[in-house]
Amino acid sequence: MFVAPQRGGKPDDQALASRFGDVSSGPHNWCPFCAGNERRTPADVGRVPADASLPWRARIVPNTYPITTGQPVAEAGGEDREAGGRHEVVIESPRHHGSILAIEADAWRDVWSLCRERLAIIADEDRHAWATIFKNSGRKAGSSLEHVHSQLVAVDIVPPVIRGELAALANDTAVFPRLIAAARAGGRIVSERGGLVALVPPAPRQPYETWIVSEQPDPHLHAAAAEQGAALADLTRDFVGRLERLAPGSHFNWWLHQAPFAWSAADARTSAGWHWHLEILPRLSEFAGFELGTGCHITTVSAEDSAQRLRDAAG
Template sequence: MNSELRKDYFLNRYVIITPGRLKRPRSAVTRTIFVKEKECPFCPKHIEKSLIIKSYFKNKKTKTWQIMVLENKFPIVSLKSFKAYGQNEVIIEAPEHGRDLAELSIKEIINLLEVFKERTKELSKLKRIEYVLIFKNQGGRAGASLVHTHCQVFALGILPPEVEEEISAAFKYKITRGDCPYCDIIKTEEKSPRLIWRDENVVAIAPYASAYHYEAWIFPRRHIDNIIYLTKKEIKSFAQALKKILFKLEKEDLSYNFFLHQVIKEEDQHFYLKIQPREAVWGGVELGSGIIVNSIPPEEAAKFYRKV
């Protein structure tokens, strides 16, 4: 297969797939701050009580929690700020120091997704909040600063321009073609070699014009705007797909980001989760032209994930 210029499904974004430079995943050089357990601010003994928002799934016998939500001690935005209104939260995924998300059980990941759902719902109630982003940075190349497994919540008083652009493009697609672009993506890709995993509730794919090595998207089959509307069965399926993908990345020691693509006030959008491994470093072509060069074809990425 020679190099191929590919366009996103419906956005005006381009990628050049260059399989001639295909290589096996390599361990990423990380600069994560490996704070010792006795100094870690996310370990139960060291959590600042003034930052606690809520704890979840407490063990009745040991009285320990599985998940804890904190206010970010160093927030980018604040509900008290007029100039930079919003809310920053940290979601500690497990009390144990040294466990990674990929190592959690399906039940524990289900619980985490339930917390994502609850935090989205609670923050959506605030009148001035227009957007709720839940994301994870895993590994130094992905911007992680602490090793204790955690995600973050970034709620804003504006809708980010890139998100607004995608909403607008999706609306235009539906007007001209009569259906949701993401629903069409699901229909097309679950029959393609880019399929990673599927069941009756969820489809996971490597997108056709992947901008990142081993990029993966997880969709609910049902057309819903955000995670609030996921059913128990859908959350279980999401947890299974997420576990499968993250386990493979963890095995290869690859840094990654994931985030929820969701809207809280725009109707008729399609919720999904993006996982973007950060093995490659963008250079002059990407930064100068905006066209991404990806040496891992998504067909190969999907094969990588499907392999047990």
């Protein structure tokens, strides 16, 4: 559990609008992520283009309301300790867009290459156990700010979900190839590009849940070939377009699952078959008592139908 009381002060769009202007005034008056308001965020730790004399198209800044600063992490059966790491915001456009679909395809590829560069720097810092990039798009997905952005977190623990995936890999070194093969055999492939496969998992938690999986074993996104970074940009944009056609205005989350950075000798053996992947979870219905209490999910659209509808919704 992360205890982060400073995040209680995190403003939303309404609060920012009333502090810096009024709600009816344009977002450039109050949105901290809009071009011209850079003074309302910490200085950037990465930007596109790198030349600071040119206008930025995407930038990464430390999160003003981080989950990783100086607050205890309670681990099951363990001692409370400080949560070290990094928590940063990727501002994906200088303009106040609410959807990544408003970002040109080339500019969206630049966003992902900036993220890969930043992940490489964080990996080289050699003091984090694991890092991810995640996106909350829309209020149902937990977003408090409309302006397109995602978040980058590096932590000094390997989170339970990743430990679970490592345990699955320890039991079956071919778990990822089997996942892809089963999706091919079961008609659950949505699209493929540049060595990446977009597939609907066998037990989706929501209609249209889709994972983008590296076809070859590959632990980390930042170290993957440049074409894979571009393919990931294209596949995420393509997916959001399909989702928008199927369920307009849908909110969604995505998160990157990489292998841990620092492996023990034992972990290195079991992580050898890791394939980095991005899990995309549309938020079409709420998670309720049954889901939260059992970990079982009820979805109104089968995995096969989800994949078929997503294929039919090609742009």
